[in-house]
Amino acid sequence: MKVVIVFGTRPEAIKMCPVIKAIKRCEGLECCVCVTGQHKDMLQQVLDVFHVKADYNLDIMREKQTLYDITYAVMEGIRNVIRKERPGIVLVHGDTTTTFAAALSCFYEKIPIGHVEAGLRTRNKYSPYPEEFNRQAVDIVSDLYFAPTNSAKDNLLKEGKKEELVFVTGNTAIDALKTTVREDYNHEILNWAAGSRMILLTAHRRENWGTSLENIFEAVRTIVDEQQDIKVVCPVHKNPIIQETAHRILGNHKRIKLVSPLNVIDFHNIIAKAYLILTDSGGIQEEAPSLGKPVLVLRDMTERPEGVAAGSLKLVGTDKEQIKRNLKNILRDSKEYLRMSSAQNPYGDGHASEKIVKILMEWRERYTKNEK
Structure with missing residues (x-):
């Protein structure tokens, strides 16, 4: 057939x-x-x-x-x-x-x-x-x-x-990780982030364009300014709207690295090496828990409630103050971080x-x- x-x-x-x-x-x-x-x-x-x-x-x-x-x-x-x-x-x-x-x-x-x-x-x-x-x-x-x-x-x-x-x-996203994630992986991004807690940030959803996207980026920049031990890696979607907003708000910061979209091997391995993930993506909500990484979901609702129920995902929306509050909490509360990072993967x-x-x-x- x-x-x-x-x-x-x-x-x-x-x-x-x-x-x-x-x-x-x-x-x-x-x-x-x-x-x-x-x-x-x-x-x-x-x-x-x-x-x-x-x-x-x-x-x-x-x-x-x-x-x-x-x-x-x-x-x-x-x-x-x-x-x-x-x-x-x-x-x-x-x-x-x-x-x-x-x-x-x-x-x-x-x-x-x-x-x-x-x-x-x-x-x-x-x-x-x-x-x-x-x-x-x-x-x-x-x-x-x-x-x-x-x-x-x-x-x-x-x-x-x-x-x-x-x-x-x-x-099938979990199947893909068996091909892409490697123990001996290295990358210049990891060298740049060495000695810091590395946060991976992705934001591209169409419904977040405009004020919501600005809120996300402004909240992240504020927290980076306050927390000296973190660095943020942000692969910026090629869409011109996202490019302009990201570079305007996050550009020219020594502890924020804006990069072009990463190939799948780099992306999955950087997820695996990150401290935590901030994203409005769908797929990352499945991939990151499989790699033991807490995810703050930059949306008000998710079609992947299993991760929320398991404790590996947390919905934080796109309100600037709410993002800052939740990001501060997980960076300061080691018990909360451990709870989220050790939650059972619900995706297969x-x-x-x-x-x-x-x-x-x-x-x-x-x-x-x-x-x-």
């Missing part, structure tokens, strides 16, 4: 490359990789690390592209790919615009869809935006659901999905990709019978 895997952004690539590798090791499944290029350079870095070659690259990325542009370009490109390949199933991941548009194209062509990282919910369609809508819409048209946790499965069952089509696999055992392949093989048997 032919499996077409579609993704377009760096986070999707990190989480889908282990699935691709697992499918390619499996007799009975043929893997076809289609990237949309929603991210371009950052996407290729991940493919190189995992030694994955795309069979199709839609190369949709354009300067100042909008959600309209991405959706149209992906739908048109995916339509052509699936009409040519006629796969038994198409796998999409998570909640990007690539994922939504690809799933909708498959639905129009009546091609079965498998949703990796299905069932995550905040139940607020604008938080995160547009991701919450994307993931709910994809789950409406999917045929197989690979839920990372039991709570994600419960969300799907409450929405009426058939239990025999929903599988708890763990998160690093074998999610293998579980997905096993489920696909069972799907293949049904698919083959139907073909006969």
Whole structure:
């Protein structure tokens, strides 16, 4: 059975490359990789690390592209790919615009869809935006659901999905860490931060652009000024809005290092060496707890409540005073830090990709019978 895997952004690539590798090791499944290029350079870095070659690259990325542009370009490109390949199933991941548009194209062509990282919910369609809508819409048209946790499965069952089509696999992000995190890793950033408690800061969410992003950066700069033993590393997203805000507020500080987006090996290993993480990202909420790092989540709600329940994540929002208060607390309270850093990882055992392949093989048997 032919499996077409579609993704377009760096986070999707990190989480889908282990699935691709697992499918390619499996007799009975043929893997076809289609990237949309929603991210371009950052996407290729991940493919190189995992030694994955795309069979199709839609190369949709354009300067100042909008959600309209991405959706149209992906739908048109995916339509052509699936009409040519006629796969038994198409796998999409998570909640990007690539994922939504690809799933909708498959639905129009009546091609079965498998949703990796299905069932995550905040139940607020604008938080995160547009991701919450994307993931709910994809789950409406999917045929197989690979839920990372039991709570994600419960969300799907409450929405009426058939239990025999929903599988708890763990998160493939944990699988990826086995390839990227290295004991002997070194980097100039680590040399720069030596002797200090290093904080990794990432902020890029569309709903945080403007005042919220300024609040985040201003709060961090204030704490760095007050706490002489910390240094902050901030990989700055390439979006011009984020670039301008980050350099205006955080630039020219001797203990804040603004860097270009890091490749996946550097990024994962710097997470592993960091003291704690400040982020509005989704994927880091899974990766950091797996590496024993506390995470202050720069959002008011999260679709990954398991980490909050386990104690490894804490929602701190985007209010300047609240961020400062929570950051001060964890820097000063060693018991709180130990509690968060030693919390059990709720996102799986690093074998999610293998579980997905096993489920696909069972799907293949049904698919083959139907073909006969």
